[in-house]
Structure formats: structure tokens, C-alpha cells
Amino acid sequence: MQPGWLQKFVFFALIPSIAVLVALRQGYLSKFDNLSTWKGGGMGMFASADSTDTRFLQMFIEDKDGRREPIIGLSESQTAMMRRILWYPRGTAIEPLAESLRRTRFVASNEPSAVRSFSETGEVLETLERKHYLLHAQGMRPAGQDPDWTLVIEFLRLAYDPAQRKASFERVDTWTIPKRAVQ
Amino acid sequence: MTQAVASSPGDGISILAWLRTRDILPSVCALTLCLCTFFGFQEALFAIVAQVSLIAVLVRPDLLTRVELWLVIAVSATVVLVSDWSVFDNHKYLLVYWLWVVAIATYAQSYSLAEDVLVWHARIFLIFIFLIAAAQKVLSPTYMSGEMFELKLLLDSRFAAFAKLAGIDPEVLAKVSLEVASLRSPLTVFPDNTRLISSNDYVREVALVITWYDLIVQVAIGALFVPARKWADRAGHLLLLFFIYTTYIPAPVFGFGWLLALLGYTLSRKNETPFIQNLYLVSFVAILLYQMPWREWVVLH
Numbered sequence: 001m002q003p004g005w006l007q008k009f010v011f012f013a014l015i016p017s018i019a020v021l022v023a024l025r026q027g028y029l030s031k032f033d034n035l036s037t038w039k040g041g042g043m044g045m046f047a048s049a050d051s052t053d054t055r056f057l058q059m060f061i062e063d064k065d066g067r068r069e070p071i072i073g074l075s076e077s078q079t080a081m082m083r084r085i086l087w088y089p090r091g092t093a094i095e096p097l098a099e100s101l102r103r104t105r106f107v108a109s110n111e112p113s114a115v116r117s118f119s120e121t122g123e124v125l126e127t128l129e130r131k132h133y134l135l136h137a138q139g140m141r142p143a144g145q146d147p148d149w150t151l152v153i154e155f156l157r158l159a160y161d162p163a164q165r166k167a168s169f170e171r172v173d174t175w176t177i178p179k180r181a182v183q
Numbered sequence: 184m185t186q187a188v189a190s191s192p193g194d195g196i197s198i199l200a201w202l203r204t205r206d207i208l209p210s211v212c213a214l215t216l217c218l219c220t221f222f223g224f225q226e227a228l229f230a231i232v233a234q235v236s237l238i239a240v241l242v243r244p245d246l247l248t249r250v251e252l253w254l255v256i257a258v259s260a261t262v263v264l265v266s267d268w269s270v271f272d273n274h275k276y277l278l279v280y281w282l283w284v285v286a287i288a289t290y291a292q293s294y295s296l297a298e299d300v301l302v303w304h305a306r307i308f309l310i311f312i313f314l315i316a317a318a319q320k321v322l323s324p325t326y327m328s329g330e331m332f333e334l335k336l337l338l339d340s341r342f343a344a345f346a347k348l349a350g351i352d353p354e355v356l357a358k359v360s361l362e363v364a365s366l367r368s369p370l371t372v373f374p375d376n377t378r379l380i381s382s383n384d385y386v387r388e389v390a391l392v393i394t395w396y397d398l399i400v401q402v403a404i405g406a407l408f409v410p411a412r413k414w415a416d417r418a419g420h421l422l423l424l425f426f427i428y429t430t431y432i433p434a435p436v437f438g439f440g441w442l443l444a445l446l447g448y449t450l451s452r453k454n455e456t457p458f459i460q461n462l463y464l465v466s467f468v469a470i471l472l473y474q475m476p477w478r479e480w481v482v483l484h
Contacts, residue, residue, distance in 0.1 A: 002294070003291075003296065007294070010287060011291050011294075011296055011299075012300065015304065016308075019276070019311060020311075023311075023315060027319075035269060037323070038272060038273065039269055039270060039272060040273070041276035042315070042319065043273055043315040043316040044320075045272065045273055045274070045436070045439075046320075046326075046335075047316065047319040047320045047331070048323045048326060048331060049325040049326075049330050049334045049335075050325070053334060053335070053338040053339050056367055058369070072369070084270050087269055087270050088269035088270075113370050115369075115372060116370065116371060117371075117372040117373075118371055118372065120377060120378050122365070122379070128372065132370060134369070134370075156367070158363065158366075160334055161330075162328055162330050162333055162387060164379075165379055165380055165381075166379055167362070167363060167366060167377070167378060167380045168375065168378070169366060169367060170376075
């Protein structure tokens with residue numbers, strides 16, 4: 001029995017064609033929309049210093065006066081959400097984490113921690129007047145109590161200059177989620 | 184038409200001999216089913232389908248080359264992949280493509296084209312994987328500068344054992360981790376958010392050696408399979424085997440290693456020597472052994 005042209009196409013060309021289209025889409029999204037080269041169907045494993053070692057989310061609670069307190073401790077499920085988001089940070093991916101954070105009760109030490117400035121080589125230069133309460137997630141709020149603060153999530157990427165051995169963080173994107181923006 | 188499996192690999196015949204004496208389709212199906220079970224998606228839908236399929240084939244070996252079985256496996260893998268597409272590694276996409284290729288090959292039995300379908304796709308995917316990967320590396324400034332592998336050696340805990348074996352002082356890795364952590368801390372301010380880190384010339388040299396080795400070997404493997412000539416295929420197989428046997432010792436991406444070995448084995452079944460085929464079959468076992476927790480042991484001692 002001889003296959004027709006459609007069967008020949010399915011037998012020999014369909015899957016490679018899909019693979020090429022998916023790879024092109026992955027290349028586009030990683031170039032223009034922050035999808036990591038490690039994910040999404042390209043062949044860019046070990047092609048770019050752009051994985052969870054070099055991508056970070058910083059989260060803050062911002063009050064009415066614009067004062068920010070950093071969230072440094074997440075629950076287990078929030079940490080898992082954050083790890084997933086890092087591969088392709090975008091508004092729709094942020095939503096579940098934002099919703100969870102807005103329903104979270106946070107705790108901090110009684111005294112705020114001082115912010116210090118450093119030289120490029122890592123020596124302490126001075127202790128600044130600025131101080132932060134470092135927030136840790138501890139359980140959920142009772143239903144119906146939407147907190148009166150704004151959640152700010154920043155996506156940062158580590159850049160490294162091997163010739164000068166200088167590392168730096170670049171802010172790639174920021175999401176601001178005010179009260180009742182997420183349900 | 185390719186015959187379904189009529190006998191088990193028992194009866195005093197070794198697994199290697201059984202796989203080599205079977206037609207391509209049953210042996211490739213058996214190895215693909217192992218890939219699904221050992222290194223497939225961990226999501227419940229796929230894991231259950233793969234495990235039940237394995238049991239079904241053990242009970243009824245003739246199911247191994249049935250199109251229905253492979254359609255179920257391929258569809259479940261596709262559902263899992265599509266439902267969470269942005270978090271799956273690129274090689275998981277390859278697994279899904281390969282499952283569809285096997286499903287198509289089992290259907291193509293009725294046209295006596297199963298072997299042609301498998302061999303064609305094995306070659307195409309080997310070329311695709313290595314040349315596209317090489318192209319992405321050449322186009323990536325962070326790869327070509329050596330930055331990617333230097334950061335992997337310094338920051339990726341999966342590479343800590345390899346870095347130690349390569350002679351990189353673990354103190355350097357610990358220091359750099361702290362330095363990067365200090366840079367991202369909300370309690371620190373650095374000029375232009377930039378700081379020097381404690382990498383050194385040796386780390387950079389190791390990173391550059393890996394960078395160029397990886398690029399050259401990938402270009403060579405992909406290019407050698409393009410002409411489809413016997414001498415080029417032979418060289419391509421030997422280089423691919425070298426790549427599989429060496430890469431997956433430090434790089435714990437075992438599913439990808441198994442898939443590459445499967446593609447190479449499928450292509451080698453067309454017209455390669457039993458020696459080459461056996462090297463692929465042994466590589467499947469080698470990849471399983473590479474899972475031993477030697478990395479943790481090296482880091483701790």
C-alpha cells in the first residue's frame with residue numbers, strides 16, 4: 001500500500017515542522033518577552049546566562065506614603081510560585097503570587113534593620129538613615145480583610161562582566177498591585 | 184510490515200542481543216517506554232499513563248507496537264506540556280515530538296514505512312538539536328564571552344562537584360555566593376548596583392575551555408549527520424557517543440542524555456556496526472548509573 005501526499009507529509013514532515021515553529025516562537029519570546037532560553041521548546045540550554053541563578057524577584061509592601069518594606073520570607077507554596085514565575089515573568093504569571101501575598105499575614109522583628117552602603121569592592125562605607133522591616137510570611141489573613149497597602153514586585157536580572165569581574169543587577173520589569181487589584 | 188514483538192527478552196538471550204536482533208520499531212518502542220517511565224514528565228497524568236503502559240506491555244508484549252498505546256502516551260504528554268508550557272525544559276518538548284514520531288511510526292507499519300519514519304526523524308532531530316543549539320550559542324553574547332559557563336561554575340549548585348574536580352577552590356564558590364547575595368539584599372547599597380566578585384583567572388579559563396569545547400563538539404555532531412554519508416555518519420556516531428558518555432557525568436540532565444542516546448541508537452540501526460549499536464545500548468545503562476549521588480560526595484569530601 002502506498003501512502004498519499006498527506007500521509008507522506010504526516011509521516012515525514014509534520015513533527016519537524018511543528019518543532020521549527022515552536023523553536024521560532026521560543027526564540028521570539030526569549031528575545032522580546034523575558035522567556036528564559038532554557039524553557040519553551042527552543043534548543044538554548046546552556047546558551048545563555050539566563051536561568052534561575054541569575055533571575056530574581058524582589059517584593060515590597062508599599063504604604064500610602066510610598067515607604068517600602070521588603071518581603072524576604074515566603075511560604076513554601078509562594079516560593080514554588082516564585083520559582084515558576086522566574087522562567088517567564090509576566091503579568092498573568094505574577095497574579096497567583098500577588099493574590100497569595102495580599103492574603104498573607106507578615107511578621108517582622110520589633111526593630112528595623114539599617115541599610116548600609118558599600119564600595120564596589122565590598123567595604124562598608126556608611127550606615128544610612130534608611131531602615132527596613134524585613135517581612136516574613138506567617139499564615140493567611142482572615143477572608144475579607146484586604147490590606148491597605150500596595151504590593152510591588154520587581155524582576156531583576158544579574159549581569160556579569162567577566163573581563164572586569166563585576167556583577168550587577170538590572171531591573172527588567174516592575175509590577176504594582178494596589179488594593180483590590182487582585183481578587 | 185514490521186512484526187509485533189513475539190517473544191520476551193528472556194529465554195537465555197541477553198537484553199543487548201534481544202534489542203539488536205529485533206526490528207527497529209519494537210526495540211525503539213521498548214527504549215522509549217523506558218524513557219517515559221524513568222525520565223518522563225513527573226506530572227500525575229503522564230506518570231500514570233507511562234507506568235500503566237509499561238505494565239500493560241509486560242503483560243501483553245504485542246501492545247508495544249500498537250498505535251493506540253502510543254497515541255495515549257503522546258496525547259497525555261502533550262496535554263501536560265501545553266498546560267504548563269513555560270516551565271518545561273526544552274528537552275521535554277523533544278520528548279513529546281519523539282512520542283508523536285513513535286506513534287506515527289507504529290501507524291506507518293501498515294505501509295512498511297515504520298523504520299524509515301524513525302530513522303528519518305532521528306537524523307533530523309540530531310541535526311536540529313545540535314545545529315540550532317550551536318546557532319543560539321553563537322548568537323548569545325553571554326555564551327561567547329564565557330560569562331554563561333563562568334556563572335554556572337560559580338553559582339549553580341549542580342556544577343559544584345564538577346567545579347571542585349576541575350580544581351576550582353570551593354572557597355571561591357562560597358565567597359561569590361555571598362557576594363551575589365549581598366548585592367541583592369534590600370539592606371545594601373552598592374554604587375550603580377555593581378560590585379566586584381571573587382572569581383579568578385582559573386575559573387575563567389575553565390569556563391572558556393568548556394565554552395569552546397561545547398560549541399565545537401555540537402557543531403561537529405550536527406554537521407556530520409547532515410550529508411547522510413557512511414563515513415560522516417560513523418564519525419558523527421562516535422562523536423555523539425563521546426558527548427553522551429562525558430556530558431552527563433557533570434550535567435544532571437539524564438532524560439535529555441537518554442533521548443540523545445535513543446536518537447543515535449535509532450539512526451545507528453539503519454546501517455551501523457553492532458559495535459556502535461552496543462555502545463549506544465551501554466550508554467543507556469551508563470546514564471542510569473550517572474544518577475548515583477557522586478556529586479554530593481565530591482562536594483562533601
